[in-house]
Amino acid sequence: MNPWQLTDSQARLHQGNLQAHVELLSPAQGLCNLSWNGNPFPGNLLGVTVAEKSAVGTTLSTAGMDRFVRGVDLVANYPQTETQRFTLHVYWRVIAAEASLVILDSIVSLQTSLLECFPKVILTTKLPARKALLIAGDGSPPTSIHERLEGHETAGVLLRDADQAWSYLEMTHPADLGRWRVEPGDSISIHRELGGEFQEKGVIRRLRTRGAFFPCSHDLESDLEMAVRLLGEFAASSPPLTA
Numbered sequence: 166m167n168p169w170q171l172t173d174s175q176a177r178l179h180q181g182n183l184q185a186h187v188e189l190l191s192p193a194q195g196l197c198n199l200s201w202n203g204n205p206f207p208g209n210l211l212g213v214t215v216a217e218k219s220a221v222g223t224t225l226s227t228a229g230m231d232r233f234v235r236g237v238d239l240v241a242n243y244p245q246t247e248t249q250r251f252t253l254h255v256y257w258r259v260i261a262a263e264a265s266l267v268i269l270d271s272i273v274s275l276q277t278s279l280l281e282c283f284p285k286v287i288l289t290t291k292l293p294a295r296k297a298l299l300i301a302g303d304g305s306p307p308t309s310i311h312e313r314l315e316g317h318e319t320a321g322v323l324l325r326d327a328d329q330a331w332s333y334l335e336m337t338h339p340a341d342l343g344r345w346r347v348e349p350g351d352s353i354s355i356h357r358e359l360g361g362e363f364q365e366k367g368v369i370r371r372l373r374t375r376g377a378f379f380p381c382s383h384d385l386e387s388d389l390e391m392a393v394r395l396l397g398e399f400a401a402s403s404p405p406l407t408a
Contacts, residue, residue, distance in 0.1 A: 168237060175187070175188055178257075178259075185197065185210070186198035201326075201330050208291050213255055217285060238259075251279075268378075270373060272374075293327055293353075297309070300389070300392045302339065307389055310322070317345070331380060332381045334377045334395055335375070338375070341373045
């Protein structure tokens, strides 16, 4: 059964215990209207905004957008326009689809036909959580997130649902370029950026981010073991095939 159902610009995901909605004309929301095991919860995953140089993210131009579903992929192509001087390709891909583990990849790529361009794409996730931890890729102990953190090294952010229904791990592949920032609050915000520097004509830059939902264990150590395993598997995975 195909995990995605696409009608016009609206897509619905129903896979394992996870359900979500994507409005491709409003990609900044990413996956929203979330529910786990039939229970709705607020927030959004892997929303996409764009900018140039160091500017803050702004609305992605949807003029001429192409969208389709291919197997486990929901694909949206946002072409270069006069106001958006680069092309952006976005894939939301279902990697694992079990009742107890749902893994989603967001693969975004930037390309321009101009001789001088400084394109940037920002992925944003915002979810409520009673606990947030940074899982380092070098094997060092996890650290609780109580203040704003940012970096570019391999790391995962583990969120544990306030109602102990789900745990969520988000990470960027170490082979891909990008920076990350985590901001705690009533909800935890995760920002990931690619680009902002000079990009040559015809060069493609890519950011691959993975999010994984699994049941929240009453034992934190069990969730940490799962997070470390998923982070290692993602780091060792092969580059994705896209078209």
